[in-house]
Amino acid sequence: MSEGHAIYFASAEPGHESSDANNADGGRQGSSATFDSNPGLPRGEHASQDPGNPNVTQQTADGDTNIISMGTPENGQQQTSPERNESNTGDLRNDDSPFEQESINLMDDIVESFQRKETTKLKALSTIIGILDSNTTKPEKTKDAAVESYSHTLNEVEALAASAIRRGQQVQQGLQPPGTLNTQTAHARDQRRDAEIDELISHISGESRKSKRPLSGDFFDTHDHAHDSDTDVEQSNRKRRVFESQMPWFSQEEEERRTGSKECEESRRIFALFARDPKAIKQWIQNSRTAPLGFPTSEWDNIVRGQAVNLDAVLSSLHHISAPKENIGCVGSTEISLGRSEPSKRVQTSGEWTSAWKATIKAIKFAFPHREHKLREYGEYIEGHFSARVQSSHRKIILYDIAIRNEVGGGQNALLTDAHRFSRLFSAIVMPDGVESDSSRLSSNRLTSRTGNKTELCNQFNSINGCRNSAEDCRFRHACKKCKRTGHGKENCDFKEGSSSKPST
Incomplete structure (x- = not known):
């Protein structure tokens, strides 16, 4: 490599001739001759010139000899530049000086370092350019030619390395037994399959939320x-x-x-912030040390998305023994949330509604501090309706509250205290002649029949494992088969037949 690139360092400036390589200063050995401003000779070819002969003898790599005419004058004398002097001759003799040889060796070392992958091509080329720029005795044209040559060499090294890698991969695949699968290929195929599944799930999820979730x-x-x-x-x-x-x-x-309302405007601003990444917001809330404890995860999701809170789920979480389980399905490596099971308790009385609403106020206030006053004012409004009606009508008030909160949502466009907006709901649900009055009465009767008119005892409740349903949700009565009392099952009953002692409750 040094022999070929030395051509560019041996090139004389235009108008100058080259001197013999075998001078007394100890030039590079092994070179046939230097060249006279002719860096275009192919690599691997050497040329020599007799001082008295105007032609240059070119020795090719195949051993053939070519004669190159240099166009001497008719008198047979070699033409020289009129500006040639003693100092210029000295510079030409110095073409193979230790400094030039050291530069060539450094650049060759850089190429070999790139070949060993110890440096990048960009760094190698920039270092070579720096070495060439430090040489002030050579013209810019010669330096540019040297840079082009070294760049071509680096490209060849890179191409050969890439070709070797491809051949190695082909050989490795050919050596694998039939029926076996490369690990990387299998991994890539699994990744593509998972990506396709994720894309399908995202598409289905996006279509199902178009009518529910605002942009x-x-x-x-x-x-x-x-x-x-x-x-x-x-x-x-x-x-x-x-x-x-x-x-x-x-x-x-x-x-x-x-x-419009400044409070609604502030709510819209916060919802716009939450809409950027609802999952991250929900995760931050759950990890917060100042967030209300025990509030259901599903209802945090409703608060962040601007939907009404389910007070049945909140009531069930107030004194729950275990956290509600979330139904999760899997498609490949992708998990799909199928929602949570029905709450174990339902709001049926004014006291239960008040307890659930106070817990809801704490949660909404955490995410929307500006809404606290209106939330408490709305709680007093509903409690006033509870106190103004007989207990049998409380179910209507509960349904009236659900209708109001579903219409208001997260308070983006209306407030819970805008009672004039909900007069039609009050007439339809609470008034005796309302269109929804019968449905509220039937709903109340169904709840009563589920709790008060159960005659058949639950076998699961009297077993060792117990019933997985609550007393309100189970179709059968949760009472002991021995003593017929509620509060315990057959396995935990202390009553003995023929004994006059009262059974434990």
């Missing part, structure tokens, strides 16, 4: 054009590039947001 842009407020350009990106449907500002109702919506 993140629904909560953005655009008061000025500068802010509108940023929020339009968040509000856009990425597939169809539809923006909220393009909707026909946007001008009216923008005016309503500007003049």
Whole structure:
């Protein structure tokens, strides 16, 4: 490699001739001759020139000899530059100086270092350029030719290494017994399969939530054009590039947001923040040391997404023995949440509603501090209806509360204390002649029949393992088969037949 690249260092400046390589200063041994501004000779070919002969004898790699005419004058004398002097001759003799030889050796070492993968191609080439730039005796054209040659050499080394790797992989695959599968190939195939499953699940999940989950842009407020350009990106449907500002109702919506409730505006701002990554927000809440303890995970999800809280689930979590189990299905390596089982308890009385609502206030206040006052005011409003009606009508008030909270959601567009908005719900559910009055009465009767009119005893309740359903949800009565009392099963009953002592309750 040194022999070929030395051509560029041996090239004289234009108008100068090259000197004999075998000078008294101890030039590089093994070179046939140096060249006169002719760096274009193919690598592996050597040329020599007699000082009295105007032609150059070129020795090729195959051993053939070519005569190259240098165009001497008719008198047979070799033409020299008029500017040639003693100092220029000295410079040419110094072409194979220790400094030049050291530079060539350094650049060859860099190429070998790249071949051993000890350095990158970019670093190797930049180092070579630095070495060439440090030589001020050579013209820029000669340096550029040397850089091009070394760059070509580095490319060849890289191509040969890549070819060797490919051949090695082919040999390795050919040596595998028939029927065996490369581990990396199997792993890549599994990854592709999992990715396809994830894409399918995401598509199904997205389609099912289109009518339920609002887009993140629904909560953005655009008061000025500068802010509108940023929020339009968040509000856009990425597939169809539809923006909220393009909707026909946007001008009216923008005016309503500007003049509407400041509390609703603050709620929309927080929901827009939560919509960026609901899963992360929910995880942070669960890991928070200041969040209310024991609040159901499913209801945290409803709060973050702006949906009504299920007070039955909250009531069941107040004194639960074990956490509610979540139904999870698997498709490949992907888990699918199928929702949680029905709450073990249901709100049936004013006292149960109050207990569940107080726990809900703490949770909503944690995520939306500005809503605390309105939440407590709404609690007093519902408790006032409880106290104003007989106990048999409390079920209607509970249904009335559910209807209000489902309509308000997370308080994005209305407040729970906007009673004038819910007058139709009150008439339909609470009033005796309301269209939903019969349904509330039938619902109350079903609850009564499930708890008060059960005659057949539950066999599971009287077994060692007990019944997995609560007394309210089970179709059979949870009472002891021995003493007929509630509160314990047959296996835990102390009553003995023929004994006059009272059984334990």
